[in-house]
Amino acid sequence: MCDMIRSMRIVAVLVATLVTSIAFTSTGLADESAEREFTLKVMPLLKDKCLGCHGGDADDIKGEFSVLTRADMLRGGESEEPSVVPGKPDEGTLIDAISWTTLEMPPKENDRLTEDQIAVVRRWIENGAPWPDEAAQTRYRDEE
Numbered sequence: 001m002c003d004m005i006r007s008m009r010i011v012a013v014l015v016a017t018l019v020t021s022i023a024f025t026s027t028g029l030a031d032e033s034a035e036r037e038f039t040l041k042v043m044p045l046l047k048d049k050c051l052g053c054h055g056g057d058a059d060d061i062k063g064e065f066s067v068l069t070r071a072d073m074l075r076g077g078e079s080e081e082p083s084v085v086p087g088k089p090d091e092g093t094l095i096d097a098i099s100w101t102t103l104e105m106p107p108k109e110n111d112r113l114t115e116d117q118i119a120v121v122r123r124w125i126e127n128g129a130p131w132p133d134e135a136a137q138t139r140y141r142d143e144e
Contacts, residue, residue, distance in 0.1 A: 031127075031130060033127075034123075034127035035132040036140045038129075038131060038132065039132060039136070040140060040141070040144060042120060042124045043137070045120070049106050049111060050067045050106065054067045055067050055072070064077045070131035073094070076093060079093060084125055084129050085125070086125065087128055089126055094125070095122055095125070098113045098118055099118055100112065
């Protein structure tokens with residue numbers, strides 16, 4: 001009886017270890033995918049559509065909102081509301097602004113983001129709004 005209980009415990013530990021290992025591996029792949037998408041799709045959108053008013057000139061940042069760093073995006077601007085809440089795209093102000101729901105960003109009609117571009121930003125936030133370091137971004141760009 002003791003040997004059977006011991007065997008069951010060993011099996012339970014092995015199963016728990018396997019499940020944990022699979023969870024960590026799949027999370028790592030998801031994180032890398034989100035980092036890659038940020039680098040290849042979100043960052044270019046920020047540079048093209050936002051940087052002119054929100055970070056390109058440190059002395060002239062509109063609405064006290066910069067898109068230069070993740071911390072800036074989390075903090076938000078003069079509204080004192082976070083622009084981005086990792087994992088919760090509808091709790092920050094960014095999605096409403098780029099969707100022209102509450103704000104109209106970018107303000108020019110011909111610079112508006114497409115539905116596909118908004119979906120990319122939404123997915124980035126849903127995935128935790130990762131912002132890889134410059135070395136990782138360079139690696140992702142070089143792999144393309």
